[in-house]
Amino acid sequence: ATAYSMLVQCYIQENMVNVALKLTYQMKSLDILPSVGVCNSLLGALLCGEQIDYAWEFLEEIQCRGMGFDVSIINLFLQKYCSDSNLRSAWKLLMEMKQCGISPDIVAYTIFINSLCKQSLWREAVSILFKLTAVGISIDSVSVSSVINGFCKVGKMEEAFNLMKVFNISPNIYIYNSLISRFCSDGNMIAASNMFHEMSESGLSPDCFCFTTMIRGYCKIGDMNMAHNVLAKILKRGIKPSVVTYTILVDCCCESGDMEMAEYFFQDMMKEGLAPD
RNA sequence: CUAACAUUGAUAGAUUA
Numbered sequence: 001a002t003a004y005s006m007l008v009q010c011y012i013q014e015n016m017v018n019v020a021l022k023l024t025y026q027m028k029s030l031d032i033l034p035s036v037g038v039c040n041s042l043l044g045a046l047l048c049g050e051q052i053d054y055a056w057e058f059l060e061e062i063q064c065r066g067m068g069f070d071v072s073i074i075n076l077f078l079q080k081y082c083s084d085s086n087l088r089s090a091w092k093l094l095m096e097m098k099q100c101g102i103s104p105d106i107v108a109y110t111i112f113i114n115s116l117c118k119q120s121l122w123r124e125a126v127s128i129l130f131k132l133t134a135v136g137i138s139i140d141s142v143s144v145s146s147v148i149n150g151f152c153k154v155g156k157m158e159e160a161f162n163l164m165k166v167f168n169i170s171p172n173i174y175i176y177n178s179l180i181s182r183f184c185s186d187g188n189m190i191a192a193s194n195m196f197h198e199m200s201e202s203g204l205s206p207d208c209f210c211f212t213t214m215i216r217g218y219c220k221i222g223d224m225n226m227a228h229n230v231l232a233k234i235l236k237r238g239i240k241p242s243v244v245t246y247t248i249l250v251d252c253c254c255e256s257g258d259m260e261m262a263e264y265f266f267q268d269m270m271k272e273g274l275a276p277d
Numbered sequence: 278c279u280a281a282c283a284u285u286g287a288u289a290g291a292u293u294a
Contacts, residue, residue, distance in 0.1 A: 040284035075285040
């Protein structure tokens with residue numbers, strides 16, 4: 001069974017999903033049941049590659065054979081609906097899974113909540129959070145950060161801070177980055193850098209996303225020195241900058257007509273082994 | 278039964294008739 005599982009995983013990584021699928025069916029005919037992990041990777045790959053019919057077919061097979069069937073598998077389908085903005089089907093699935101004896105977990109609800117926020121339905125998102133606490137599902141920082149990000153995107157900062165208080169969540173780097181990102185968009189680099197320091201001082205290590213957000217902020221107010229500074233900090237810390245990091249810098253230089261600087265950042269990106277997109 | 282591994286959710290840039 002382990003050998004089969006590893007093979008399947010490898011085929012998926014090599015983008016040979018169909019081979020992996022066949023192999024899994026072969027396992028079943030030998031009465032070897034693939035684990036939940038294997039089913040998950042396979043379904044994830046199928047849904048990602050828009051081979052949705054195969055995915056459903058495989059799901060049925062999973063149910064019939066009594067293979068590892070749990071909430072994480074359903075969550076993949078939920079995620080698929082939500083990334084297609086098909087909230088109605090997602091909600092239907094949430095309801096139906098209960099009837100199959102699988103109760104949605106915080107991950108399932110977070111997928112849905114996140115999708116609500118993306119469509120500016122914050123009230124609904126928050127009300128689900130409250131309902132969950134009422135039925136004894138504990139709210140984690142991921143679910144809250146999803147809503148906070150939604151609030152930050154539209155500048156509802158008070159609501160964002162409030163939510164943290166209400167659910168007694170201390171900010172992690174995702175939450176900090178959402179907040180900082182708002183300040184950067186507003187060109188308020190004083191607030192942004194204060195937040196950034198607060199984050200570092202509370203023992204969290206900012207990642208490439210956080211630094212990139214700061215770079216975007218400094219670029220926005222035309223402070224290329226500080227932007228450059230932040231980039232230097234990233235490299236010094238041994239964090240890998242991304243294509244996005246450099247794109248922001250190059251874009252900013254181009255806009256201000258400083259082609260020399262733009263060229264410099266572009267070359268630097270290549271040196272880091274990053275391919276422009 | 279235990280352990281290990283694998284699997285599902287949140288954050289940054291650019292594209293607009």
